[in-house]
Amino acid sequence: MCKVLTILVLVLLLTLTSDAYNVTLLKSLLSLIANREPWINTPIFVGHHTQSGNLNDLIIWLHQTMGVTSLTMNSFLQAEHLRPLGNFKVTRNNAIVLFFCYDRQDVLWLTLDRNLRQLRRIRLIIILRSQRSGSQKAIKSIFNTLWQYQFLNVLVLHRDQLYSYTPYPALSFFKLDIYSEPLFPPAARNFQGYVVSTPAENDIPRVFHVHDASTKSRKVLGYAYRTFVEYINHYNASLRLTNPDEDLDPTTSVNMNRIVQLIIDGQLEISLHPYVFTPPTAAKSYPLMIYPNCLIVPMRNEIPRHMYLLRPFQLYSWYLLLFAVIYITGVLYWISPKLDKRTRTQRLGLHFLDAISKILFISSPTTIHRPTWRHIIIFLQLCILGFISTSWYNIELDSFFTTIVVGEQVNSMDQLVRQQQKVLVKEYEFNTLLRHVEPRLVDKVSRLLVAVNASEQVSALLSFNRSFAYPFTEERWQFFAMQQQYAFKPIFRFSSACLGSPHIGYPMRVDSHLESSLNHFILMIQDTGLLNHWVVSDFNDAMRAGYVRFLDNVLGYQGIDVDTLRLGWCVLGIGWMLSALVFSCEYWHIYPWRFTA
Ligand SMILES: *[C@@H]1O[C@H](CO)[C@@H](O)[C@H](O)[C@H]1NC(C)=O
Ligand SMILES: *[C@@H]1O[C@H](CO)[C@@H](O)[C@H](O)[C@H]1NC(C)=O
Ligand SMILES: *[C@@H]1O[C@H](CO)[C@@H](O)[C@H](O)[C@H]1NC(C)=O
Ligand SMILES: *[C@@H]1O[C@H](CO)[C@@H](O)[C@H](O)[C@H]1NC(C)=O
Numbered sequence: 001m002c003k004v005l006t007i008l009v010l011v012l013l014l015t016l017t018s019d020a021y022n023v024t025l026l027k028s029l030l031s032l033i034a035n036r037e038p039w040i041n042t043p044i045f046v047g048h049h050t051q052s053g054n055l056n057d058l059i060i061w062l063h064q065t066m067g068v069t070s071l072t073m074n075s076f077l078q079a080e081h082l083r084p085l086g087n088f089k090v091t092r093n094n095a096i097v098l099f100f101c102y103d104r105q106d107v108l109w110l111t112l113d114r115n116l117r118q119l120r121r122i123r124l125i126i127i128l129r130s131q132r133s134g135s136q137k138a139i140k141s142i143f144n145t146l147w148q149y150q151f152l153n154v155l156v157l158h159r160d161q162l163y164s165y166t167p168y169p170a171l172s173f174f175k176l177d178i179y180s181e182p183l184f185p186p187a188a189r190n191f192q193g194y195v196v197s198t199p200a201e202n203d204i205p206r207v208f209h210v211h212d213a214s215t216k217s218r219k220v221l222g223y224a225y226r227t228f229v230e231y232i233n234h235y236n237a238s239l240r241l242t243n244p245d246e247d248l249d250p251t252t253s254v255n256m257n258r259i260v261q262l263i264i265d266g267q268l269e270i271s272l273h274p275y276v277f278t279p280p281t282a283a284k285s286y287p288l289m290i291y292p293n294c295l296i297v298p299m300r301n302e303i304p305r306h307m308y309l310l311r312p313f314q315l316y317s318w319y320l321l322l323f324a325v326i327y328i329t330g331v332l333y334w335i336s337p338k339l340d341k342r343t344r345t346q347r348l349g350l351h352f353l354d355a356i357s358k359i360l361f362i363s364s365p366t367t368i369h370r371p372t373w374r375h376i377i378i379f380l381q382l383c384i385l386g387f388i389s390t391s392w393y394n395i396e397l398d399s400f401f402t403t404i405v406v407g408e409q410v411n412s413m414d415q416l417v418r419q420q421q422k423v424l425v426k427e428y429e430f431n432t433l434l435r436h437v438e439p440r441l442v443d444k445v446s447r448l449l450v451a452v453n454a455s456e457q458v459s460a461l462l463s464f465n466r467s468f469a470y471p472f473t474e475e476r477w478q479f480f481a482m483q484q485q486y487a488f489k490p491i492f493r494f495s496s497a498c499l500g501s502p503h504i505g506y507p508m509r510v511d512s513h514l515e516s517s518l519n520h521f522i523l524m525i526q527d528t529g530l531l532n533h534w535v536v537s538d539f540n541d542a543m544r545a546g547y548v549r550f551l552d553n554v555l556g557y558q559g560i561d562v563d564t565l566r567l568g569w570c571v572l573g574i575g576w577m578l579s580a581l582v583f584s585c586e587y588w589h590i591y592p593w594r595f596t597a
Contacts, residue, residue, distance in 0.1 A: 021157075026125070032183070033183065040069060040095070041094055042071070042096055043071045043085055043097045043115070044097075044099075044100070045073045045074075045108050047099070055100070071085075074108070084117040092153075095122055096122075096124075099125070109149065124154045130158070162176040163175055167513070169191065169195070188235075188517075191235045196239050196270060199246075200243065200272055201246070201273070202253055207254075208220070223288075227522070227525065230525070231521045250462075250546050251462075253454035256275045256454070260275065260277075263282045263508065264281045268509075270506060273507075274504045274506050275505075275507050276504055277432055282509060283508050283509065283515060286523055291475045291504070292474055293474075294494055294496065296470045296472055296494055297410040297495045298491065299406055300407055300410065310567065313393065321389065331378065358382040404489050410469065412497050417448070421468075423445075424457050424465075424469070426451070430451050433449065433471055461492075462480075464491050464492070466492075469495075473502070475535065478535060479539060483549060483550060483551055484550075491551065
């Protein structure tokens with residue numbers, strides 16, 4: 001009987017202490033922290049297999065002695081009810097998170113991950129079971145898990161020991177004295193050579209490779225690459241390109257879909273290729289720049305040069321001038337004296353010619369002897385009209401010959417549809433693009449989209465394929481447009497048919513340890529003007545490497561040739577034919593109008 005009782009008591013004691021945590025140490029630690037950096041919220045995560053009964057004492061102590069609130073999370077909470085604690089006004093400065101961790105496989109790690117979204121710099125204290133092995137390997141495995149979730153501001157309590165860790169340059173942990181100051185590691189400003197591995201492909205003008213002929217080595221340029229390298233240097237990290245030997249010729253372009261997928265799968269922590277779209281399962285840095293994403297469209301409908309003769313006046317002005325000729329003919333007929341022996345048709349014909357010469361501002365075929373005041377006033381008015389119309393026409397025409405005159409340009413999605421302008425898009429951006437189109441136009445626009453891979457799209461634009469329009473952000477356009485800066489005749493233009501103003505940032509894993517330092521760095525350099533400087537200075541290198549070229553200026557100056565005046569020749573030819581006809585009629589006395597009359 002006595003034996004049985006002893007065993008029972010022993011078993012009871014064992015279960016009670018089976019997940020004992022050193023709460024004494026935790027309490028003294030918290031009292032110390034309360035004096036240095038007070039807090040008000042205490043989210044407590046209670047791991048699997050842990051009886052929360054043991055914690056009641058701690059919670060009462062927190063409430064009564066420390067005067068802080070607490071919030072308990074355990075493994076019974078449904079995943080869909082988990083919301084980031086940030087939603088409840090828990091910030092990284094006003095809270096300390098306690099995690100009673102059973103082991104590395106504890107399901108509560110996932111809860112912790114969900115609840116502490118965007119709160120990775122919060123103070124976190126992990127309390128391990130005293131029964132757990134205290135070996136280096138066992139402790140390290142906990143820190144590996146912490147690093148996997150990117151928690152950095154961490155203390156680990158085990159028995160009577162206190163540990164913390166640093167992932168820079170490689171993960172290592174160390175013992176801490178409870179009285180050491182500061183207890184929580186401060187935000188790292190020196191990554192001690194931590195290696196960031198990421199691929200660099202071609203994504204002109206953000207990142208691109210050039211061969212340095214003098215050193216026979218490969219160089220990476222582009223404003224996004226330079227910014228990233230500056231960041232890496234600033235924080236004393238080091239960059240390792242994962243594709244150093246890949247053969248990248250100028251026509252290739254990075255497949256951002258693949259890179260973002262690698263980030264989501266956890267195989268890549270950050271990409272040095274900035275991008276505009278990231279899914280919610282990945283994060284994006286503070287924007288390097290925000291620019292509208294619009295269509296780069298080919299210049300439209302260049303008008304044949306011989307049609308320039310018609311352009312100075314609109315169609316209605318030409319009608320008005322024609323009417324003016326008839327009207328002036330009538331006026332002149334009405335005011336002229338009918339003294340001479342001419343017939344009515346002869347006089348009408350003469351006044352018609354007179355009216356034309358007035359409009360053309362050339363001398364009149366008739367002479368008027370002893371004009372009346374009425375004559376003088378009317379002829380003065382006609383003189384002014386002739387002067388204005390001819391000078392106006394000449395000036396407009398002159399100015400047209402100094403440039404290229406074009407027709408209607410694509411400036412909206414409606415015009416795109418009307419002109420049936422095909423658009424070359426990356427296949428993985430097809431749906432994103434349609435999301436930015438007005439619903440009523442989606443069907444029509446989707447029929448105009450041609451999906452290809454990124455390389456094909458960029459090489460089509462770089463080879464000036466005018467069959468397509470291309471959706472690109474303005475910063476790329478600034479770069480591409482430098483190719484036609486000296487061109488007499490631009491080939492493409494940046495339309496105002498836009499698809500939103502995305503911000504361009506570096507994609508990275510959610511809650512990445514690089515996020516806050518990178519954001520801070522971008523914020524600092526943005527106003528220095530370096531980004532713009534790099535865009536321009538890289539252009540020369542890109543040209544040497546064969547990505548871009550200046551447009552041929554063959555069009556340049558063009559003299560007026562015979563063909564330019566084609567319309568004039570037509571008028572002259574028809575005039576000669578008419579006058580020859582009239583002359584022959586008069587010569588042989590053939591008057592068809594008299595026979596019919
Ligand atoms: C708890 O920590 C204290 C030191 O603060 C230590 O004296 C005690 O032995 C520890 N308890 C256990 C069970 O490790
Ligand atoms: C940068 O990191 C290296 C390790 O890669 C280290 O030796 C060096 O002291 C660090 N530089 C500074 C300024 O801390
Ligand atoms: C892109 O498409 C072209 C032709 O369809 C193909 O030759 C090329 O290999 C593709 N490139 C990539 C990166 O998929
Ligand atoms: C432009 O692209 C179309 C369709 O891919 C092709 O048929 C055409 O030859 C290309 N034009 C030039 C100048 O490359």
